[in-house]
Structure formats: structure tokens, C-alpha cells
Amino acid sequence: MKVKKYTASSMPEAMKMIRAELGNDAVILNSKAVQTAGFFGLFRKKSFEVIAAVDPIIPDNQKLQKKEKVKKAPVIPLNEHVDRGTFVKSINTQKSTESNHPELIKEIIELKAMMKEISSDISPYTGPLNDINNLLLNQEIELSIRKEIVSSLLERWYTNSANASYQEVLQWTKQAIVSKISHIDFGGLTYEKKFINVVGPTGVGKTTTLAKIAADCMLKDKKSVAFITTDTYRIAAIDQLKTYAKILGAPIEVCYSLADFLKAKEACMDYDIVLIDTAGRNFRNTKYVEDLHNIIHFSEEMETFLVLSLTSKMADMKDIYEQFSKANVTKFIFTKVDETINYGPMLNLIVKYGVGAAYLTNGQNVPDDIVVATPTLIANTLLGVDES
Known part of the structure; x- marks a missing residue:
């Protein structure tokens, strides 16, 4: 040699x-x-x-x-x-x-x-590249995604004679993330489908998120809204949604079976959008997830949003998606953005499953603490960048 x-x-x-x-x-x-x-x-x-x-x-x-x-x-x-x-x-x-x-x-x-002669502690990357690599590592970005992003930065780094500032490399990183997921479908309601089904495990904030979406539809887009709830396991959940429905002046139908659900659909046909709340289930119990099909008639006129809390473990979120994927998940809704500092799981899930995000929620206030998700918003949140 x-x-x-x-x-x-x-x-x-x-x-x-x-x-x-x-x-x-x-x-x-x-x-x-x-x-x-x-x-x-x-x-x-x-x-x-x-x-x-x-x-x-x-x-x-x-x-x-x-x-x-x-x-x-x-x-x-x-x-x-x-x-x-x-x-x-x-x-x-x-x-x-x-x-x-x-x-x-x-x-x-x-x-x-x-x-x-080479120091044993030399990092594979130098200067701002090393800082960005550590940032992505701390954000729990999976190795394959992180390597792909940093490799693209490395090429730009040497093309620019390796003298770019940290802020410049941070912008390159943002562009790389946006480019990686921009082909995936993002965004909130388009009103192309009348029925919006919200599913997810217990404790992720489905009912509150549904109320935020309803308020957004009525106050900003001037749409008529109706509620259907299949969460008959918790009386408190029904009462909570009834309270939101009363405040918004929206009707609510409670369903205990598939027959009830089909009747409720007919009763709500004159409304622009129908928001469906489901019971929080133990995602590890396959039977609970399969029960959704016994109550809800999934069809082409329905979108299904999977609600995930960013305070959950990455491994659990993957398992949750695998279980609820049987419900034909259209997009993610990521909640509790304000309760964590690790946002990498959003990117991991979006890239792994090719499923975009509809909304991010960052608090309990209805209707304020919800924003429509975009590739740029995902990148900004992950990197701590404020500008659009």
C-alpha cells in the first residue's frame, strides 16, 4: 500500500x-x-x-x-x-x-x-459541522437520517472552502431537512373529506386537540362543525367534549356501536366537517385497536389523524403507529411540544413511514395552542430556529 x-x-x-x-x-x-x-x-x-x-x-x-x-x-x-x-x-x-x-x-x-501522529480524540467532523452533528444527536435523530444530513452538509462545507459560520451551516441543515420531507403530504384540514377521525393511545390529548381543530374551522374558516364521539369508556371524556360542543354551538352524537355510528353520519351530513373522537386505548392490546373497526366505518370520505405525544419514547411511538396503521393513518398530530426539548422523533417517524404531520400543539389553551404543520415548521422546531 x-x-x-x-x-x-x-x-x-x-x-x-x-x-x-x-x-x-x-x-x-x-x-x-x-x-x-x-x-x-x-x-x-x-x-x-x-x-x-x-x-x-x-x-x-x-x-x-x-x-x-x-x-x-x-x-x-x-x-x-x-x-x-x-x-x-x-x-x-x-x-x-x-x-x-x-x-x-x-x-x-x-x-x-x-x-x-493523529490525535485520538479528533472528531469525524470539524467546527460547525461537529456542532450540528451533536445537535442532531441530542435531538435523537436516528443514525441513518443524521448521517445522510451531515454528509450533504460536508459536501457544501468543502465547496465553500470550509469557512462557513455555524449560523450558515444551521441554515444548510434546515434546507436539508426540508428537502428530505417536502415530498410528503403536510398540513391541516383541506375540507376535501367531510369526516376527520382522531385516534391514539391514552393521555395524548385527543379530545382537547379535536376542540382546537373545531374552533379553528369555525372561527377562521367559517365552517359548520359537528362532533361524533365513540369514547364511551370514560364518562369524563364525553362530558369534556359536550362542554366544548356547547361552547362552540356544535351538535354532538354519541355512538356505542357501528349501527350508531352510521346513524350519526347521516345526521351530520349537512355540516361542512364532522370531527370524530375515539377512546384512548392501550396500544399494546391489539383487540382494543381492532375494536375501532367495530364502531367506525372507515371509508374513502374519511381522514384519520394519529395523535402522538412528544413526551413518549421513540420506541413506543413506533409501536403505536404500527398498531394504528390498520386504521389507515393519513397524518400525524404531535402534541405536548411545550413539554419536551427533544423533537427528533417527529422527523424519524415522518421519514420512516412517509406520513406527514397535520398539526403541532403546544399547550392546553383552546383554540390558541395549535399550529398547522409544514416541513419548514418541523425543521425550525427541531433546530431551534425561529424564522419561517
Whole structure:
């Protein structure tokens, strides 16, 4: 293996030098920004040190002879970073199995010596890129999504000569997130469907969220609204919705069976929108979720919103979706935004299932504490960015 260190004014320039001398099969072992000394310590310039390597070209007849004896060294694709511990461990393994190849051992010793010059605590990313990576990590963004986002930032970082500020990189991150989910359907009621069904586990705020949506429809969009509730398990839930309905001047139908539900639908046909409240169920009990189909007649004229609390664990939210997906979930509603500082699960769920969000709620006040969800709002909330 041929190993060489390159110094260039920019990362793209270093790549050109490596390709010119080592070819397209070269791999990057490490890269870092350094400051070159100036005149009497002044006029210092920023440059990049890159360690690259390439396997020597071996004639076919020699390859056949060595095939059974020598295992090929691990290849790290150009522009990707290598974990020092893993890399050295693999080298040590090769050393023990290939001790009868003096030239290979010599190259390994030289490579290990060069690796020792590199600080063991160097992050795969530098400056603002490292800060953004940590931000996404703290927000509990799943690894595959985080790596994809930071990889796109890395390309822009080197294109801009690696001198962008944290705020600039933060905006790049926002753009990357928006771009990743912009093809998914977001937003609140479009009034294309008359019946809006709200489902979810216990304690996520379904009834209060439904009242907020109803108030928004009536006060902002001047639509006529009716309620149907199938939550007959809790008397308090019926009373709560009846109170909201009375305040809004909207009728409410209580259903105990599928026959009741079909009658209620007919009774509400003259209203612009019909909001359906369901009982909070233990999502781990499949029977409770299946009972929805025994009470509610799901059809093409109905949208179903799954309400999830952001104070829940990510693993639980995935399980909840898997259970309620049988109800043909159209969009998410994320509640209790004001009760947590971790918003990554929103992005994880949206990307994993290809399901957008209708609303975010951030308090108990009706009708105020609800906002229509957009890809930009998701990105801003996750990154702590205020502007639209």
C-alpha cells in the first residue's frame, strides 16, 4: 500500500492532487485543517492536510498466487472518514495473519506510525459541522437520517472552502431537512373529506386537540362543525367534549356501536366537517385497536389523524403507529411540544413511514395552542430556529 500526505489550500484542491498522483482508487485515511506559519507569526493561512493511500497494481498472475495467502486491506471510499480504533484493530489482525510478508509488515508499521501522529480524540467532523452533528444527536435523530444530513452538509462545507459560520451551516441543515420531507403530504384540514377521525393511545390529548381543530374551522374558516364521539369508556371524556360542543354551538352524537355510528353520519351530513373522537386505548392490546373497526366505518370520505405525544419514547411511538396503521393513518398530530426539548422523533417517524404531520400543539389553551404543520415548521422546531 502506498501512503502519502498532501497539503493544499482547499479540500477540492487536495482531491485533485490525490487523483492526479494516486488515481481514482485512492482512499482518504484522514483529513484536518491546519494553520501554516507566516512571516514573524503573521499572515497565517488555513490549509488542509490529507493522508491518502492506494493499493499497488498487481499483475493478474501475481494476484492468483497471492489470492489464498493475502486478504485485501479494508477500502474506505473517497471522502468518507475512518474510525481510528477500528482501522488499527483491522491492521493488527492482518499483521498476525500475514507475518510472513515482510514488505506488507513494513508498510503497516509505517502507516501505524503516521496514525499515531493523529490525535485520538479528533472528531469525524470539524467546527460547525461537529456542532450540528451533536445537535442532531441530542435531538435523537436516528443514525441513518443524521448521517445522510451531515454528509450533504460536508459536501457544501468543502465547496465553500470550509469557512462557513455555524449560523450558515444551521441554515444548510434546515434546507436539508426540508428537502428530505417536502415530498410528503403536510398540513391541516383541506375540507376535501367531510369526516376527520382522531385516534391514539391514552393521555395524548385527543379530545382537547379535536376542540382546537373545531374552533379553528369555525372561527377562521367559517365552517359548520359537528362532533361524533365513540369514547364511551370514560364518562369524563364525553362530558369534556359536550362542554366544548356547547361552547362552540356544535351538535354532538354519541355512538356505542357501528349501527350508531352510521346513524350519526347521516345526521351530520349537512355540516361542512364532522370531527370524530375515539377512546384512548392501550396500544399494546391489539383487540382494543381492532375494536375501532367495530364502531367506525372507515371509508374513502374519511381522514384519520394519529395523535402522538412528544413526551413518549421513540420506541413506543413506533409501536403505536404500527398498531394504528390498520386504521389507515393519513397524518400525524404531535402534541405536548411545550413539554419536551427533544423533537427528533417527529422527523424519524415522518421519514420512516412517509406520513406527514397535520398539526403541532403546544399547550392546553383552546383554540390558541395549535399550529398547522409544514416541513419548514418541523425543521425550525427541531433546530431551534425561529424564522419561517
